[in-house]
Amino acid sequence: MPQLDLATLHEAIAAAVPDRECVVWRGGRRTWAEVAERTRRLAHVLHAHGLGVHGTATRPWESPHDHLALYLHNGPAYLEGLLAAHKARVAPFNVNYRYVDDELAQLFGDARPRAVMYHACFADVIARVLERIERPALLIQVPDASGERLLPGALDYETALAEAPAGPLEGVRPDPGDLHILYTGGTTGLPKGVLWRIGDLMTGPLGLARRDGTPITDLDEAVERATRSRDRVLVGPPLMHGGGTWTALGAWIAGGCVVFPGRVDGLDAADLVATAARERVTRMPVVGDAFARPILEELERGGVDLPELRTLLNSAAAISPDVARRLQERLPHVRIVDVLGSSESGFQVTRRGASDGPFVPRPDARVLSADRTRRLSPGEDELGWLAKTGALPLGYLNDPERTAATFRVVEGERVVIPGDRARLLADGRVEVHGREATTINTGGEKVFAEEVEGVLRTLPGVRDALVVGRPSERWGTEIVAVLRVDGDGPDDAELRAGCAGRLARYKIPKAFVRTRRGLRLPNGKADYAAARALVADAGGTGDGTGGETGDETGGDAARPALRRR
Template sequence: MTVPEFDLATLHEAIAHALAEEPCVITAQRSHSWRETTDRTRRFAAVLRASGLGGRKPVDNAWETGQDHLGIYLHNGAEYLEGLLGAHKASVAPFNVNYRYTSAELAYLLRDAQAKAVLFGGHFAETLAAALGELEQSPLLIQVDDGSGAPLLDGALDYETALAAADPAQGVPSSGPEDRHLLYTGGTTGMPKGVIWRAGDLVAGPLGVRKAASVDEVVERALRIRGRVLPAPPLMHGAGTGPALGGWMSGATIVFPSSPERFDAAALLDTCVQQEVTSTVIVGDAFGAPLVAELEARPRALPALKLILNSGAALRDSLKDRLRELVPGVRISDMLGSSETGLHAKRGSGSSTFAARGNTVLIDETRTRIIEPGSDEVGWLAQGGAIPVGYLGDPDKTSATFVTVDGRRFSIPGDRARLTEAGEFEFLGREATTINTGGEKVFAEEVEHVVRALHGVADAVVVGRPSERWGQEVVALYQPVDDTVTTEQLRDGCRDVLAGYKIPKVFLRVDRVRRHANGKTDYAWAKAAAVSALQERA
């Protein structure tokens, strides 16, 4: 039996009909019901259509969408989700814009994405104006009043004014499973790439609507699950958008804390208390450590909080244990995922390995054979089933990442792993961060996990730098808890669990390990700092 496919806009409207007056989005400023969100997103779709945007043309290649593209250049908030959902209702493909980009980086992104429209916050108007000066043609501009006090950019529509003037009847969804959704990822290295998802695969994969027989069945499931979800990462990253949209597909209210422009542990926890949040999403130690520190300084009762989902970076076991002590009854789930796969493996409590979700396999070095459990072979972690179709405008990267093995199509985003006899995955790290030292491969994330767990270390990142003797040498940049930890203690701690060639040759003390807004390691900074220290030593 063929399982029917669905799209985000159709399902959201069906769930909204059942939950009409229940809260759909809650921010520090206001709450919108599901009915109000339906009205506002239809109005936004009408604004796009009135400007000649929308609809989908057939395409011949996996690296094309056949649709107009809308960039969303906002901090977390209701308008972000409204813009994304409204775009889908108009059959416009939305894409995320990293709000930390310089004007030059932003201009590159808008060109690469072939942006026909940009929904942006006033806070970013100046950077956007500079980027627009480098484009041959300016997209439709829609500006959100984000409290920054920025004047309306020349030629831009005011978001609320445009919505008020629009006819929601002109924004009734025309979307379907074949519509596209763009998720831009910078990856570990290189320029950002737009990952193209079919709406049907997005819903069935990352958004968690699997094997439903009808829209009514999806609605019934949503009415059972409900809850309140607080995505802590920026929505400009998949680690934030995925759980928010997946929450909507489960009938959940999406809740945002009072400081959407940055991660604020106190604001997040206060919001969890006030809004009775049932689950939140964090990214590794960069989010987990401040939460623990805040709860230790100002304990809070969080009886409603049942799940903390961690994705995108490692969360130390000691932090997980402490969070469980500070929030009795909470469950912490470690997930592996990427823009090219969605969440595809889950780590069990106290385990060092990940269990596959659905169609996750390990593929050999040549990308032609599926590795069987129990082999010592290092391979590529791959995801089948509901996966993207390709990279926007990039046939070479599309063919390299999305491969067919034994008649099945897989996505290989670049993660390396081994497969245990029990069929679980020992995650080693990204190929792009692999260090080749003395002919041996060292996976930076494997060493980072060990160094971060050492006594006296608050945070750490591991990189390779040039070495006359080894080709590359392993360097650990660490942020100490205090002045008591020594390099010899760190080296001894590594020696207990790592092979000799994996132990960092150098430990560099830093005031702070830099991370991106989504909590992931800033490897470009770390490599530059490691090389700079080598040059200073010379």
């Protein structure tokens, strides 16, 4: 099936609505025509340094492109770098700006960037890591408030753009088969580079489709749809993760304007809500309670209204039912849409409102048997695997084994199986149990951490909860809950009583560790490594005494952040 590519579509929309706002940040406003020209200039810079596509890949874990690392906070430069890469037929990839030197060196060793575009505040880290890897052909430093000097041999971003030609690259024609690389968060192992063809990404996760779900492949039809759009999308979650990037690009290919909050190195709920009101945003992505709760508290303080907002799109982590209910009461005109998916699949299932019940599957979602050999029928009482068909990535960069294990053919369909366990109910809805990687085997019983966490987060005084296992002489592994609480929070007896009505006895945590620190990574996902460290520091052997570990407020949960479950 013919497809469209990002670079061609963006240029066509810019020609149709040149003076419409395309991106807004801190009062700076760039039109579609201005963004189109700036990205053409950057594409010339990349091309002048020899970057592009070289031949074709013959295996699904290979890339024929040179790669551009985007080591940036949110802002116009991130999206300009991404779009310019596609105009030059360079494959962009995301860099987690929270990585320390060893993690960054490992990532660059796998991705092999030929160019790195980075904010000035990261210059020192880049300088250290360059001593450990093959030096890229091009370094582009984006100025910021840090005032860091330009690294030797690096180009200043704005200077490079000003000196580059403004016209299209001659002889370079972007293709829907060009790659876009999305590195996973690494929460269940080392980060893996997911190889998306940009055409598949657009008709899949980015939503270039008609109301009936059929993909839009005609350029004129896509542009005509975009000219009708008045969407203004506020992107708070970091673009360094799939959910943030997909939300922003989805807005662009639909002709919308992307708006960033003033603060981009952490979550500032007051700033986020004020920006939403001032810029009349119509859609806003959130990442579970880490975003929803502080936004709710800001709204409940009063003084701000969001009459233009129509959709809160939640992904990457769950919103507690009470928080969702209060949000719905405060914003009755807004739809709360909860989506679940992964870097490898895009969104697979959805639910609306304040419910914490089963999900509604997309038409291309599947639930496979436990042995991954067949599709389950509604009502089969088997705990299987959530899967997806349709527009899918090719595989994982440099990893044939994981590619073969995750991307399979079942009953004649190519499917991706990211790792979520699920049950297909008789009414066709999907009951999602969580990631196999977070399953705890205790006393011969399997317990899904996310099920227990969801119950704990509904209890009064509990702001957040993660569940991990620790060695136990009696149980082999026992369940321990790490809680972020208000004040002293509920005592152990209250916590166990709150769990008892909704969980089997073997699922109830044997111990509770309390903390005032955040339990989330910048993207809002669960920081299980931090939770395990807190449990180790607390000590104990499951006697139920719990503990208090740390008195910091905020932590990673106070910073910004699909649901990568």
